[in-house]
Each structure stands twice: as C-alpha cells, then as structure tokens.
Amino acid sequence: MLLHIPEVLSRAQVAEFRQLLAEADWTDGRATVGAQGAQVKRNRQLPELSPLGRQLGEVILKALYAHPLFMSAALPLRSVPPLFNCYEGGEHYGLHVDGAIRSIPGTSLSLRTDVSTTLFLTDPDEYEGGELVVMDTYGTHEVKLPAGDLILYPSTSLHRVEPVTCGARICSFFWTQSMVRDDARRGMLFELDSHIQALRGQIGDTAQVLGLTGHYHNLLRQWTEL
Structure with missing residues (x-):
C-alpha cells in the first residue's frame, strides 16, 4: 500500500x-x-x-x-x-x-x-x-x-x-x-477501517456498523504480532 x-x-x-x-x-x-x-x-x-x-x-x-x-x-x-x-x-x-x-x-x-x-x-x-x-x-x-x-x-x-x-x-x-507484518493484510484492514469510519459518519453506530467494527477487531486480533 x-x-x-x-x-x-x-x-x-x-x-x-x-x-x-x-x-x-x-x-x-x-x-x-x-x-x-x-x-x-x-x-x-x-x-x-x-x-x-x-x-x-x-x-x-x-x-x-x-x-x-x-x-x-x-x-x-x-x-x-x-x-x-x-x-x-x-x-x-x-x-x-x-x-x-x-x-x-x-x-x-x-x-x-x-x-x-x-x-x-x-x-x-x-x-x-x-x-x-x-x-x-x-x-x-x-x-x-x-x-x-x-x-x-x-x-x-x-x-x-x-x-x-x-x-x-x-x-x-x-x-x-x-503490529501486522503482512502488507496485504494491513491494506485490507485499512480499507475496512476507512469504510467503517465513512459509514459511522453517515449513519451513526447502527447494528451493522458495530458488527463491521467487531469484524475489524477480530481480524486485528488474529493478525497482530506483539
């Protein structure tokens, strides 16, 4: 990226x-x-x-x-x-x-x-x-x-x-x-986070936005190296 x-x-x-x-x-x-x-x-x-x-x-x-x-x-x-x-x-x-x-x-x-x-x-x-x-x-x-x-x-x-x-x-x-070694994974997380932030600005913290936020953090937990 x-x-x-x-x-x-x-x-x-x-x-x-x-x-x-x-x-x-x-x-x-x-x-x-x-x-x-x-x-x-x-x-x-x-x-x-x-x-x-x-x-x-x-x-x-x-x-x-x-x-x-x-x-x-x-x-x-x-x-x-x-x-x-x-x-x-x-x-x-x-x-x-x-x-x-x-x-x-x-x-x-x-x-x-x-x-x-x-x-x-x-x-x-x-x-x-x-x-x-x-x-x-x-x-x-x-x-x-x-x-x-x-x-x-x-x-x-x-x-x-x-x-x-x-x-x-x-x-x-x-x-x-x-925290995420692989560039492709970092790119996917960045794109997902960008879409979540845009949706939150348009429609607020709906159930769908909260669900996507949870998905983002679960991927981050799987891919993070600390």
Missing part, C-alpha cells in the same frame, strides 16, 4: 524546521547504510544521534502518532527515530530495497522494517529532479509532495531517489515495525 498523507506538519512547523536545518552540520549519507546501499547512495544526512535530529524527530512522531490516517494505515508497534537528508548538486540514491532490520540508535533495540516513510520539507518548485520512485506490484510511482506532506509505502518495495539537478531536496525519513 502506497499512501499520501497531507499536512502532517503545518507550514509554520515546516518553516521552523527549515530554519534550524539550514544551520545544521550534514555528513555523508553512506554512513547509515550497508555495503550494497553505499554503492548507490549519494546524499547528506544529519548524524543518527544528532540532538537537532532527535528534537525534530520527536515533533514528527508526536504528530503522526496522533494522526488517524497514519495509525490506521501503519498500525505501528514502534518506529526508528526520524532521520533527515539533503540532496543537491546531482546527488541521488540509486535503486535499492531497505534493510529488513534496523537498530534504534543509542539503544540495544532493533526493529523489523515493515513500513517506510518519507516526509517532504521542501516544496516541489524549490528543486528539480529528486522524485522518489517506488516500484511495486501495481507499477512504478513517482512521488514529489508539498512540504509537510508524507508518503508511506511497504519497506519491501524497490525504490530510488532521482538526481537533484537544481536547488535542494530536504526530507525526513524513518521506518516502522507494524
């Missing part, structure tokens, strides 16, 4: 993020990937333990964990603290798949990467190129969203970032372990 979630951050929050990131010390992005990724990755990132990155990442996770659309789609168990990257001057990230296991920096914990997330902090007209290209069973999708918007997609997907030929592309990105 590939899902666009608009306005995760307000324009004021984006402006504050950009001001703080403009003064940040960026390092080589290859420091956070394995041998395969390092061959095709050319960008800069904030260090994983950057105090600024942690500060801004907490704002992002707080917004997302209060966002009904993200919670319904990702069914998050835990997330890696958000990271931040910058592409300019032809920098890019070639075709790759995210590693299945990520450690949580500063801890002895790890998680399984089920859901990948990119939050855009620059508007599309601020740079040329830089499309996030995600390849899945339904084809190839190019993603370039307004600042403050987010794209969520399965971590099993092949994807790349096209070269940025003008301007700078600044984003946050992170991974989530879902």
